[in-house]
Amino acid sequence: MAGGMETGIVIVGVGGQGVLTLARWLGEAALSAGYDVRVAEVHGLSQRGGAVEVHVRFGNEVYAPVVDEGEADVVVALEALEALRGLRYLRQGGVLVVNRRIIQPPGAWYDIGQVLDALKKSGVRHYVVPCYEEALKLGSPVYENSVMLGFVSALLSLPAPPSLDEANKKAFQRGAALLQNPLSPDQ
Amino acid sequence: MKLLLLGNEAIAYGALSGGLAVATAYPGTPSTEVLETIEEFKDRYTHWAANEKTAFEIAYGAALAGARALVAMKHVGLNVAADPLHSAAYTGVEGGLLVVSADDPWMYSSQNEQDTRWYGVQAYVPVLEPSSPAEAYAYAKAGLELSERVKQPVLLRSVTRVSHVRAPVEVEPPAPPKWGNFVRDVKRFTLVPAHARERRRELVEKWEKMREWAEQYMTVEDGCDKAVVVTAGVAYTYVKEALKRLGTCATVVKLGMSVPLPRKISEVVKGEAIVVEEGDPVVETQLRALGVSTRGKLDGYFPRYGELTTGKVAAGIAKALGLPYSPPAVYKSPMAPPPRPPSLCPGCPHMATFYALKVATAGLNPVWSGDIGCYSLGLNTGQQDIITHMGSSVGLGHGVAVAAKRFVVATVGDSTFYHAVLPQLVDVAAKSVPMLIVVMDNAYTAMTGGQPSPSRFLPVEKITEAFGIPTFVVDPVYVKSSIETVKKAVEVVKSGRPAVVVSRRPCTLMAVRKARRSGVRLPRYFVDVDKCVSCGICYNVLKCSAISKASGGKAYIDPALCVGCGVCAEVCPVGAIKGEGDRAKWLEVWRQA
Numbered sequence: 001m002a003g004g005m006e007t008g009i010v011i012v013g014v015g016g017q018g019v020l021t022l023a024r025w026l027g028e029a030a031l032s033a034g035y036d037v038r039v040a041e042v043h044g045l046s047q048r049g050g051a052v053e054v055h056v057r058f059g060n061e062v063y064a065p066v067v068d069e070g071e072a073d074v075v076v077a078l079e080a081l082e083a084l085r086g087l088r089y090l091r092q093g094g095v096l097v098v099n100r101r102i103i104q105p106p107g108a109w110y111d112i113g114q115v116l117d118a119l120k121k122s123g124v125r126h127y128v129v130p131c132y133e134e135a136l137k138l139g140s141p142v143y144e145n146s147v148m149l150g151f152v153s154a155l156l157s158l159p160a161p162p163s164l165d166e167a168n169k170k171a172f173q174r175g176a177a178l179l180q181n182p183l184s185p186d187q
Numbered sequence: 188m189k190l191l192l193l194g195n196e197a198i199a200y201g202a203l204s205g206g207l208a209v210a211t212a213y214p215g216t217p218s219t220e221v222l223e224t225i226e227e228f229k230d231r232y233t234h235w236a237a238n239e240k241t242a243f244e245i246a247y248g249a250a251l252a253g254a255r256a257l258v259a260m261k262h263v264g265l266n267v268a269a270d271p272l273h274s275a276a277y278t279g280v281e282g283g284l285l286v287v288s289a290d291d292p293w294m295y296s297s298q299n300e301q302d303t304r305w306y307g308v309q310a311y312v313p314v315l316e317p318s319s320p321a322e323a324y325a326y327a328k329a330g331l332e333l334s335e336r337v338k339q340p341v342l343l344r345s346v347t348r349v350s351h352v353r354a355p356v357e358v359e360p361p362a363p364p365k366w367g368n369f370v371r372d373v374k375r376f377t378l379v380p381a382h383a384r385e386r387r388r389e390l391v392e393k394w395e396k397m398r399e400w401a402e403q404y405m406t407v408e409d410g411c412d413k414a415v416v417v418t419a420g421v422a423y424t425y426v427k428e429a430l431k432r433l434g435t436c437a438t439v440v441k442l443g444m445s446v447p448l449p450r451k452i453s454e455v456v457k458g459e460a461i462v463v464e465e466g467d468p469v470v471e472t473q474l475r476a477l478g479v480s481t482r483g484k485l486d487g488y489f490p491r492y493g494e495l496t497t498g499k500v501a502a503g504i505a506k507a508l509g510l511p512y513s514p515p516a517v518y519k520s521p522m523a524p525p526p527r528p529p530s531l532c533p534g535c536p537h538m539a540t541f542y543a544l545k546v547a548t549a550g551l552n553p554v555w556s557g558d559i560g561c562y563s564l565g566l567n568t569g570q571q572d573i574i575t576h577m578g579s580s581v582g583l584g585h586g587v588a589v590a591a592k593r594f595v596v597a598t599v600g601d602s603t604f605y606h607a608v609l610p611q612l613v614d615v616a617a618k619s620v621p622m623l624i625v626v627m628d629n630a631y632t633a634m635t636g637g638q639p640s641p642s643r644f645l646p647v648e649k650i651t652e653a654f655g656i657p658t659f660v661v662d663p664v665y666v667k668s669s670i671e672t673v674k675k676a677v678e679v680v681k682s683g684r685p686a687v688v689v690s691r692r693p694c695t696l697m698a699v700r701k702a703r704r705s706g707v708r709l710p711r712y713f714v715d716v717d718k719c720v721s722c723g724i725c726y727n728v729l730k731c732s733a734i735s736k737a738s739g740g741k742a743y744i745d746p747a748l749c750v751g752c753g754v755c756a757e758v759c760p761v762g763a764i765k766g767e768g769d770r771a772k773w774l775e776v777w778r779q780a
Contacts, residue, residue, distance in 0.1 A: 070515030
């Protein structure tokens with residue numbers, strides 16, 4: 001998976017979706033797997049309903065907290081339009097993971113199909129994951145980030161983070177199982 | 188055990204293990220979690236102060252009395268505390284005084300990009316600059332001890348990529364708090380001219396000694412003699428990655444104390460230094476003053492604005508060494524991502540307040556004098572013409588009102604009101620300036636995550652009424668009655684006097700959290716598309732971020748985002764927005780959040 005000695009992940013989404021929590025979980029999982037890790041968050045104004053990005057780097061020895069453009073092994077998008085914004089971080093041959101969900105930006109209307117078509121045409125390796133639908137099946141959209149966590153952890157062979165509670169663990173397992181779904185890759 | 192700590196949490200734990208007794212702060216991104224973490228330790232004195240100056244004074248006083256104290260703020264907060272900072276350098280301290288100031292390069296949450304380290308140069312206060320959360324922990328502890336040993340306040344300069352980075356940190360148990368006992372020393376603690384002149388002489392002598400202390404924080408990594416890179420703080424991490432990326436080596440001199448520079452550095456750097464630092468060329472300027480020639484930000488090897496990245500540092504080092512460097516290839520997005528500016532949260536009471544203000548001031552073409560806080564997002568509805576610093580609303584609004592003779596609406600949050608507006612209100616009352624001051628009281632310092640606000644025990648209207656300013660209180664979720672009340676305040680201003688509107692309703696995020704915990708179901712609102720006439724008032728004027736413009740201009744409410752405030756149903760002119768659930772009960776739970 002890793003392009004170099006370290007693995008770089010950029011997680012993007014919309015403020016309020018649990019982007020920070022997802023990143024912290026990934027960091028905890030990497031630490032529990034014995035890696036050095038950095039999670040670079042954004043707080044305050046940048047969180048208010050705006051586009052949010054958090055960087056996670058782990059490996060044997062990590063210095064810089066931030067992933068450069070063109071350097072991420074994986075870009076994780078909790079929201080499909082934000083996948084377009086986050087794509088610049090992906091290294092050549094890296095993998096984009098996209099939640100099948102649109103949160104409409106102010107004054108515009110996008111259809112999920114139009115975004116996924118564009119991604120398909122771009123030739124970028126990607127997975128489309130129905131985190132939102134799975135979360136609703138589990139009772140609340142709040143689980144969409146833990147479904148995504150399960151999927152990405154399975155992709156990166158990371159364990160579940162130690163701090164997950166029961167409900168989120170269930171969502172994690174659903175997400176991990178989705179990676180096995182043969183319909184997902186490059187959909 | 189190693190914990191995955193945020194840099195700010197690491198600073199807190201480091202200070203606690205250094206015997207911290209008194210900790211104060213005013214919240215500000217990226218510094219807030221320092222005090223939030225210390226607050227959990229009930230055997231210490233902690234306080235969210237009214238502003239950074241009062242926060243500084245409490246910690247400074249504690250350190251004068253011999254206690255170990257910390258004060259935390261963001262970089263612009265240090266401007267507010269700059270007056271006592273300079274005095275603290277003159278009197279020195281008896282205990283330890285650690286001043287934590289977190290810079291925000293590229294302004295993720297700030298109005299400017301200023302570099303805290305200049306204050307070290309200006310005020311004669313040494314600056315420690317950690318490169319990572321683990322180092323932030325170590326420097327916070329060492330900084331308190333150093334401060335007490337040399338009797339001088341110490342600045343700890345953090346940046347977003349230290350304060351808001353999580354990394355493994357080895358944490359020791361907190362040490363017992365070291366309290367003080369005040370010992371009289373009039374010649375030192377009373378800065379009247381005769382005493383201050385003595386202190387000034389001492390301070391200048393002490394500064395030279397500080398260069399010796401700085402040596403303890405300098406490390407030299409002998410890579411090879413191809414080049415010498417001098418770096419400090421988070422820039423060090425990019426230097427390490429950049430050298431690896433370039434496949435080259437260098438002697439890396441890392442300065443843990445970046446102000447003042449260790450005198451010894453001119454012996455280490457023979458020839459020329461490549462200087463890599465986050466922020467302004469503070470190290471580079473000092474190096475040149477010591478006669479060292481440099482390649483850094485001053486001559487454009489590295490950019491003078493924005494955050495450093497591994498790529499920017501690699502490009503700069505390559506240029507300085509004459510090496511080839513090409514940045515990694517970047518995918519182009521197959522379609523342009525739409526802009527998604529920060530916006531008020533769905534159900535935010537400020538949204539309803541701005542709506543009422545817009546309607547009640549229609550035709551007056553007001554100048555919207557704004558301020559720092561969530562309500563700065565009134566930008567999205569065109570209701571913020573000025574936002575510059577804490578207190579700009581009333582302070583600059585006063586100037587605009589008297590100079591331009593325009594109808595000024597000054598909008599300010601409750602926490603900012605107590606931080607900066609109280610003295611400005613004295614000025615407004617003294618001259619009876621006709622302007623509408625709107626205090627958007629959501630009971631929290633919301634933008635930074637909901638720290639307590641003084642409005643909880645000191646209602647704004649008690650103060651403004653004591654100033655003799657006509658004051659009106661509204662609950663913004665009741666849109667129609669709010670508009671009527673604001674119109675009364677507008678009439679007062681038109682008659683040539685100031686008026687205050689206090690718009691009171693707690694922060695939605697806090698209320699929703701509370702409702703979830705107590706199992707209260709939020710009502711939901713939806714659009715009857717047959718009734719909707721596509722007027723766009725809900726998504727264009729109110730601009731609730733849960734409402735979008737769907738096909739044919741019809742409104743659509745995202746059920747995952749709606750928090751059931753019901754404001755959209757009040758503003759809809761044709762009754763096309765309907766609610767399900769118990770709004771009255773929810774609004775009551777919310778009111779008490």
